[in-house]
Amino acid sequence: MTTEAAPGEGESGQGESSRGFDGFSRQTLDLAGRTFVIRRATEADVPAIVALLRDDVLGAAREADVKVVDRAGAVGADAAPANPGAEDAAPYARAFALIDADPNQLLVAVTEASGQPDRTGRADTPGQADIADRAESAEQAESAEQPRSVGQTRGGSTVVGTLQLSLLPSLSRRGTLRLQIEAVRVGPSAQGIGLGTAVFEWAHECGRRFGAGLVQLTTDKSRTGAQRFYDRLGYVASHEGMKLPLG
Secondary structure (H helix, E strand, O other): OEEEOOOOOOOOOOOOOOOOOOOOOEEEEEEOOEEEEEEEOOHHHHHHHHHHHOOOHHHHHHOOOOOOEOOOOOEOOOOOOOOOOHHHHHHHHHHHHHHHHOOOEEEEEEEEEOOOEOOOOOEOOOOOOOOOOOOOOHHHHHHHOOOOOOOOOOOOEEEEEEEEEEEEOOOHHHHOOEEEEEEEEEOHHHOOOOHHHHHHHHHHHHHHHOOOOEEEEOOOOOOHHHHHHHHHOOOOOOOOOOOOOOO
16 A cells, blocks of 8 residues: 555644644555555545445435434435435535535545456446546546546546544543544445455554544444454444434
8 A cells, every 4th residue: 555645635644733634645555456546535526425325225215315213213214316416415515515624524535547357357437536636638638528427527537435534532531532434335346355454454544643542433233244344353342322313
């Protein structure tokens, strides 16, 4: 895994002039003959990230435009569309603006350059692109003006995964800074090659670099496969999580 500074991004780590994830730098991950980039998500990535969040039964229910959890804890919702329309996208745009403005929040996009072989050995079709990539030739610039699918931008890469990292200051545990990991998704095209494990290992190291002494997450009780995965990573189910809708 290699680290590279992107425009407007400096060296990782806490310093007197840095706050939260202000010094975050993107990283490149080579895995199973494929190259992935772990970077800060941009507004252009939001539709692709929402599509990943909706790409399972629980996610579709959570992202539907109805109350998700009743007082008995039951989940009930109509299936949400994979790609939000303009009206449906407004809450996500507001949420992204709040996340992007908060130095203690880091919304991550994991991207892969299009044209790389997938698990079947076939080349991927063009998908969502890394917004920070630049067109390096007139031909690329011209193709960048053509209509693009949801989440696709000019660099010719695809958003294949996402997660959100939060730095949580606390007085407890002698003032230990906590790293919270939420909204983890790896798309079907990047599953089965160890990307999830690699991204978590990266997230743990990222938390260390920014001063966190403890990492924590929550997972739905029905996600038994995810619970086994977290157990293999060394997580301990030490607490019971609870939620209460305020709407």
